[in-house]
Amino acid sequence: MSEDGMARLERLNSMLKRRSIILPAFEIHGGAAGMYDFGAIGGRLRNRVNQMWLEHWLSQGDVVEINCPTVTPYSVLEASGHVGEFSDFLVSCSKCGEASRADHLLESHLPNPDSLGKDELGAAIVKYQPECPSCHDIQWGEVSAQNLMFNTTLGAGSGGREAFIRPETAQGMFTNFQSLYRHFRQRLPFGAVQIGKGYRNEISPRQGMIRLREFNMGELEYFIDPEVEPSHDFSCWKEDIFSMLPDGQDAVNLSIPDALESGMIRHPTVAWFMARTADLLLKLGIDGKRLRFRQHESTEMAHYASDCWDAEIEGSYGWVECVGIAHRGCYDLEAHETHTGQRLKAWRGWAESVERKRTVVTIDGATAGPAFRSGAGDVKQALEELDSVPSTFPFILKLHGGESVEVLEEHIKVEERHEVINGEWFTPHVVEPAFGIDRIIWHLLDHAWTETEKNGEPYSLLALSPNIAPIDVAVLPLMEKGGMDILAKNLHLELCSLSGILSNYDASGSIGRRYARADEIGIPWCVTIDHQSLDDGSATVRNRDDQEQVRVSIEEIAALIHNGGMSERFS
């Protein structure tokens, strides 16, 4: 970062703190790294960004909002792969209390201990009895997962169940798949969003709000049938050109439909969410010239993903990934299905039923039952999956469990079966746009903060979009007396009573000072009640960005602020 950039960053951070937008959390207790408060102005800003994010996705018509607990049982995150990816397994020495990495202790005993799970490591430690590096004792406690996920316990005492505070919101959408599938009356595609907190116990949080330990995120999981060609309408994005960096190569400028056409974007639904994401970011107020899409290189992509694009935004910290849009295939649903035995599939009905006559080998219950006893069910399953009727007896049949049994001719019978198949179960694929809300808010502020000069003095304003401005309007009596104060207070109360509108009444200091205060926290409109207001019921409305003023009847002001029509008065 340049000297100038760093100095600007310091000034911006001072302002954010001074005006109660974003400030270090728990500061009177010495602070906590990687955590921030959204203050008197910032709290509302965050809420409006969240609200716009939600409305943007729900407006698609086939997306619902859900909300799941942040405390998540161990097995959920084990199934998702987070325990393996995000954790180191630690084990404490019972004698000296020193915690060591379980896989490091076993390095001299096993080829690649870092690939082992928690239980396997525990067993290996009992078996190989490695020495404690600090006291050389061999008494070890339980293996526990540590590190990037915050761990906790569901329930008290030794009977408590191991859990984590979630590192992302996505898993809730997968664990709810059956319920969502019913809600959408078993028709794909559909999606579910969740906006909320995620937690990662980062080793060293850095760069302000860019890497946090507790962060706001919003994720959308969109489930599709991989065999159905998606029908997305890209016509309104044909003219919108974005900077794109495909697969580690240099940037090219292309529209999203063209990038899809050329094969650079590998799936239409990924392209669709890139376009919709760009729409949202621009609507929130991100500078389009400082937005680009970068495709993950194959080496950087998770093994299950087939395409992944980041929306990156340029700000004081350079280009920062703020949104990841990934085609995750069937990975997540399959993982939860494997771990739970629950069916997480969708039904694909065929246009025409298939009738099938089939010769099936099965068991003769009367003889096979006594012969195989509790194993008879497994034998039946293995037999029915055979492609042909065995020609010689006895023969060796391999079961699913891996063991083999000897089957005699008297154990089996051959049936002709008539089957009508109307469709099939399949695991839907999922496309996941994941948003780092704090990073987006940071860049909204970074892009909106404008330092200029006014009458030779430095002057700063926050040119936030009226869509997300924390306060919609300021009402300023030119003097707080003579009836101007009463008119102004009434207007202020009228504005505050409107749904979704927040007004700020400010009567202290000169009028110029009050305009400056309003500009600094991004209030789009200032209404000044002056002497003329007392005579004809009009007031001056001032625009934040160009300081233009027009006179508007006070009676009309609330409606114009409420319906967003104020800017038309300025043309």
Place this chain on the structure above:
RNA sequence: GCGGGUGUGGUGAAGUGGUAUCACCUGAGGUUUCCAACCUCAUGUCGUGGGUUCAAUUCCCGCCACCCGCACCA
């Protein structure tokens, strides 16, 4: 986690082994006050814990936080 730097009102700074100064901001009053004007008055500070000392914001040590490298990292 390693190395380097930094912590003084809300913000930005000055300074000191005898509990601290300035500007801006903020608040009250005055000024027929439309872009941080002016006058009077007021609120508010040495990150934190321990040590040395009669006395520590100042010296020493630990911790916490912030910034910069490195490492780590959806």
